Amino acid sequence: MTTGGISGWQSVQDEVLRRIHTRQWKPGDTIPNEAELSLEFGCARATVNRALRNLAEMGLLDRKRKAGTRVALHPVRKATLDIPVIRRDIEAKGFAYRYSLISRSMREPPIDVRGRMQTRQGDRLLHIKALHMANGRPYVFENRWINPKAVPQALDVDFETNSPNEWLVANIPFEGGDITFSAKTSGQEDAHVLDCGEGEGLFIIDRSTWSGGQIITSVRLTFAPGYRMHTEL
Amino acid sequence: MTTGGISGWQSVQDEVLRRIHTRQWKPGDTIPNEAELSLEFGCARATVNRALRNLAEMGLLDRKRKAGTRVALHPVRKATLDIPVIRRDIEAKGFAYRYSLISRSMREPPIDVRGRMQTRQGDRLLHIKALHMANGRPYVFENRWINPKAVPQALDVDFETNSPNEWLVANIPFEGGDITFSAKTSGQEDAHVLDCGEGEGLFIIDRSTWSGGQIITSVRLTFAPGYRMHTEL
DNA sequence: ATTGGTATTATGTATATACATAAAGAGCTG
DNA sequence: CAGCTCTTTATGTATATACATAATACCAAT
Numbered sequence: 089m090t091t092g093g094i095s096g097w098q099s100v101q102d103e104v105l106r107r108i109h110t111r112q113w114k115p116g117d118t119i120p121n122e123a124e125l126s127l128e129f130g131c132a133r134a135t136v137n138r139a140l141r142n143l144a145e146m147g148l149l150d151r152k153r154k155a156g157t158r159v160a161l162h163p164v165r166k167a168t169l170d171i172p173v174i175r176r177d178i179e180a181k182g183f184a185y186r187y188s189l190i191s192r193s194m195r196e197p198p199i200d201v202r203g204r205m206q207t208r209q210g211d212r213l214l215h216i217k218a219l220h221m222a223n224g225r226p227y228v229f230e231n232r233w234i235n236p237k238a239v240p241q242a243l244d245v246d247f248e249t250n251s252p253n254e255w256l257v258a259n260i261p262f263e264g265g266d267i268t269f270s271a272k273t274s275g276q277e278d279a280h281v282l283d284c285g286e287g288e289g290l291f292i293i294d295r296s297t298w299s300g301g302q303i304i305t306s307v308r309l310t311f312a313p314g315y316r317m318h319t320e321l
Numbered sequence: 322m323t324t325g326g327i328s329g330w331q332s333v334q335d336e337v338l339r340r341i342h343t344r345q346w347k348p349g350d351t352i353p354n355e356a357e358l359s360l361e362f363g364c365a366r367a368t369v370n371r372a373l374r375n376l377a378e379m380g381l382l383d384r385k386r387k388a389g390t391r392v393a394l395h396p397v398r399k400a401t402l403d404i405p406v407i408r409r410d411i412e413a414k415g416f417a418y419r420y421s422l423i424s425r426s427m428r429e430p431p432i433d434v435r436g437r438m439q440t441r442q443g444d445r446l447l448h449i450k451a452l453h454m455a456n457g458r459p460y461v462f463e464n465r466w467i468n469p470k471a472v473p474q475a476l477d478v479d480f481e482t483n484s485p486n487e488w489l490v491a492n493i494p495f496e497g498g499d500i501t502f503s504a505k506t507s508g509q510e511d512a513h514v515l516d517c518g519e520g521e522g523l524f525i526i527d528r529s530t531w532s533g534g535q536i537i538t539s540v541r542l543t544f545a546p547g548y549r550m551h552t553e554l
Numbered sequence: 555a556t557t558g559g560t561a562t563t564a565t566g567t568a569t570a571t572a573c574a575t576a577a578a579g580a581g582c583t584g
Numbered sequence: 585c586a587g588c589t590c591t592t593t594a595t596g597t598a599t600a601t602a603c604a605t606a607a608t609a610c611c612a613a614t
Contacts, residue, residue, distance in 0.1 A: 105496075115491070147403075162409060162490065163490065164404065164405050165403075166402065166403060167401070167402045167404055168400065168401045168402075169399065169400045169401075170380075170397050170398075170399060171397065171398045171400055171554070172395070172397050257396065258348070261341060261344065263342060264553065265554050266551065266554070267400055267551070267553070268550065268551045268552075269502060269524070269549070269551075270547075270550070271504035271505075271522040271523055271524040271525075271548075272504075272522045273506070273520065273521050273522040287506065288506050288522070289504040289505045289506040289507070289521070289522035289523055290504055290522055291502070291503055299342065300342075311504075313504075314503075315504070316502070316503045317501065317503070318499065318501045318502075319499065320497065320499045320500070321497060321498050321499070321500060
């Protein structure tokens with residue numbers, strides 16, 4: 089039978105994918121509409137819709153009302169990264185996790201942090217420096233600012249045994265945030281804390297999270313040399 | 322009215338989100354099942370399903386058949402990154418794009434590349450080095466290997482005016498791949514090509530793509546200092 | 555030719571219904 | 585009590601139908 093086993097939206101998706109890969113449908117082409125495809129595949133339009141919607145989410149199809157569905161000209165593939173809790177990240181790799189607090193204080197942040205956290209001059213924030221270790225080796229240096237106006241409970245936590253990373257994830261829900269990935273050259277503090285040389289390239293994640301219109305926290309994670317963040321697409 | 326305007330799966334999603342954020346439903350809690358929620362919200366179960374499925378995809382809910390739906394204990398937030406064509410990335414930032422080919426040759430790859438590309442000893446690959454510039458400044462150094470067995474057409478392209486990045490995206494469909502993000506310390510070649518100092522931290526993207534069981538290409542993108550990759554969650 | 559309104563059309567969503575499937579839990583058996 | 589089946593149950597999916605909405609295409613009036 090020519091239809092093989094086309095049943096279920098996944099099969100429809102697979103068949104559409106096949107046609108794209110074999111260039112039966114080339115980038116820029118408008119493909120048949122949902123009604124036609126449902127007829128061809130012998131399934132309901134909703135099933136075709138589910139498949140095409142999914143492919144559009146993956147960035148392989150462009151869909152517009154009335155205009156129809158076309159194969160994406162520039163397949164802007166979307167890689168989805170998991171942003172795990174650091175302890176779980178380390179443990180998932182089979183390493184022993186250890187945590188140690190470096191410092192904890194209230195202070196006025198430098199101007200760049202003030203901008204990111206949208207606080208006024210003179211506002212003091214909770215500042216925490218901590219180190220996460222894998223098998224006894226420094227893994228990532230956590231440099232975090234917490235807004236006490238948004239998270240007053242944080243003032244009662246000493247962060248001696250629990251990292252702010254973990255405490256926040258477990259206790260403070262957030263609505264959204266933004267992440268920036270970059271690289272920097274290790275300075276004196278980095279080299280000291282991460283036990284590496286000065287002038288090494290380090291992987292950086294800067295993250296701010298907000299909820300209810302307030303910035304909750306802003307953190308810089310500085311990873312030890314050799315860190316790699318992997319994903320598939 | 323207490324229900325406000327709960328209609329449409331997005332409203333259902335918003336309401337569920339609200340209950341999570343207000344801790345009415347705490348991490349680990351099992352929430353009412355689809356049938357109950359559809360009754361409460363006065364909509365069809367399919368509508369609730371759509372909303373909850375979406376939230377599960379975002380990593381906020383854990384769903385299992387029979388076990389029910391619960392609020393994720395460790396909200397592994399998924400950040401989706403766009404992986405654009407370099408030229409579009411640069412142009413989107415409002416910079417003038419320029420491209421220049423550095424070298425093009427057939428050669429046997431070093432052992433690490435041979436591993437990534439799954440080729441045998443003695444197999445020769447097409448090796449291309451190229452530079453992408455933004456407003457005349459080096460932006461990213463493209464160091465690519467192409468498998469001529471998978472992409473024989475590439476042998477007829479000189480890549481003088483079109484980057485392999487762009488040519489491949491436009492001409493060779495791929496099924497999947499993997500990406501690794503990391504940082505490295507600039508060496509002599511990096512410093513020369515990217516016009517920066519030696520010993521600077523550089524952002525690295527390593528990507529391999531495959532189709533039909535064959536590795537098509539493997540590339541290392543070395544970004545000039547200051548590059549940042551941004552996303553929201 | 556430009557403007558502007560209207561008809562057309564493909565996707566987007568909601569609905570009730572039905573059946574499939576995974577997995578937990580009960581109950582049975584050795 | 586370990587190990588097995590069977591039942592129960594919540595999610596997963598497919599279906600036909602209906603209506604909503606965005607965006608194009610067409611036609612008329614200026």
